[in-house]
Amino acid sequence: MARIYNFSAGPSMLPEEVLKQAAEEALDYRGSGMSVMEMSHRSKVYEGIIRKTEDLFRELMNIPSNYKVLFLQGGASLQFAMVPMNLLSKNGKADYVVTGNFSGKAYEEARLFGKEINLAATGKEEKFIRIPKQGELTLNPQADYVHICENNTIFGSKWKYIPDTGKVPLVADMSSCILSEPVDVSKYGIIYAGAQKNIAPAGVTVVIIRDGLLYAPLPGTPTMMNYSIMAENESMYNTPPCWSIYIAMLVLEWIKKQGGLSAIKTRNQEKAAILYDYLDSTDFYKTAIVKEDRSMMNVTFKTGNDDLDARFAKESAAAGMSNLKGHRSAGGMRASIYNAMPKAGVEKLVSFMKDFEKSK
Numbered sequence: 001m002a003r004i005y006n007f008s009a010g011p012s013m014l015p016e017e018v019l020k021q022a023a024e025e026a027l028d029y030r031g032s033g034m035s036v037m038e039m040s041h042r043s044k045v046y047e048g049i050i051r052k053t054e055d056l057f058r059e060l061m062n063i064p065s066n067y068k069v070l071f072l073q074g075g076a077s078l079q080f081a082m083v084p085m086n087l088l089s090k091n092g093k094a095d096y097v098v099t100g101n102f103s104g105k106a107y108e109e110a111r112l113f114g115k116e117i118n119l120a121a122t123g124k125e126e127k128f129i130r131i132p133k134q135g136e137l138t139l140n141p142q143a144d145y146v147h148i149c150e151n152n153t154i155f156g157s158k159w160k161y162i163p164d165t166g167k168v169p170l171v172a173d174m175s176s177c178i179l180s181e182p183v184d185v186s187k188y189g190i191i192y193a194g195a196q197k198n199i200a201p202a203g204v205t206v207v208i209i210r211d212g213l214l215y216a217p218l219p220g221t222p223t224m225m226n227y228s229i230m231a232e233n234e235s236m237y238n239t240p241p242c243w244s245i246y247i248a249m250l251v252l253e254w255i256k257k258q259g260g261l262s263a264i265k266t267r268n269q270e271k272a273a274i275l276y277d278y279l280d281s282t283d284f285y286k287t288a289i290v291k292e293d294r295s296m297m298n299v300t301f302k303t304g305n306d307d308l309d310a311r312f313a314k315e316s317a318a319a320g321m322s323n324l325k326g327h328r329s330a331g332g333m334r335a336s337i338y339n340a341m342p343k344a345g346v347e348k349l350v351s352f353m354k355d356f357e358k359s360k
């Protein structure tokens with residue numbers, strides 16, 4: 001058996017310790033005589049797993065007690081609809097900051113439900129190379145919420161400041177940066193994230209929502225998409241994605257063992273610096289994102305020559321590093337270096353990049 005360094009943007013690498021533990025517990029979860037995959041979600045044992053997962057989220061992210069932690073399905077993409085369906089029932093207005101592909105999709109989805117969905121700023125004309133400054137945001141104080149995508153998985157940029165939205169709740173898609181560093185949850189109305197980047201395998205979507213935002217949704221909102229009902233039932237209105245939540249628990253325990261989110265951030269900064277320092281030292285590869293907005297999780301770069309980029313993807317895969325080809329809408333290369341990517345993987349990549357540069 002040989003594991004390779006997998007730079008996939010998602011689903012992506014999980015910590016090896018977590019995979020080993022899941023394998024060990026696959027036939028008999030801690031004396032229950034069955035796998036978590038086979039277990040009733042109403043059983044005492046499973047109740048223990050889901051509540052432990054919630055407790056670990058609360059502890060590691062320092063989530064205030066006036067927030068609910070929900071485990072839902074449908075991916076981050078379903079949140080693009082659930083957010084407007086649940087929050088627009090007050091004024092029917094929302095502000096969206098479009099900084100890449102996913103925030104653009106979230107904006108389009110909200111337009112299905114609201115009459116005044118305002119584009120607070122867009123980086124489209126600049127090809128999403130940076131995050132807008134506070135002064136560039138056109139915010140409406142009557143909005144029901146402001147939506148941002150905290151880390152732009154495809155283009156490789158990241159909000160480094162929390163925008164001031166006054167009394168208007170801030171909603172953030174953190175799919176590709178959650179658990180990569182500490183966050184001040186109290187500054188957000190809602191934080192949501194699909195699991196398959198930094199939490200667990202695909203299947204569960206985590207929604208952290210302030211109690212005050214649990215109000216009646218737009219008429220016609222399906223039961224399964226109603227935050228209040230999901231919160232009242234503690235994510236157990238129906239069968240939750242049991243397996244994915246269980247792996248999330250193991251990943252959170254792993255993060256705790258690493259020293260928590262501050263320690264994880266230090267490691268992530270070190271890993272990202274290895275790549276960016278090299279990128280800054282050579283003219284062979286270029287990274288388009290302005291320096292102060294660079295993502296620690298998704299590092300994008302190009303040679304400027306499409307044929308060379310294609311050869312890079314092919315030859316790096318042959319050298320044991322998969323999924324380095326950039327997203328089709330951005331081109332070039334992308335190295336996704338989430339929590340589970342070891343430093344040795346990034347070092348191996350940079351060493352390959354140097355050799356590739358020399359050979360051309």
Ligand SMILES: *Cc1c(COP(=O)(O)O)cnc(C)c1O
Pocket residue numbers: 010074075076077078102149151152153173174175176194195197
């Ligand atoms: C991956 C990703 C999504 C899409 O997630 P799904 O779970 O596939 O719906 C949305 N937003 C961001 C920032 C992502 O990285």
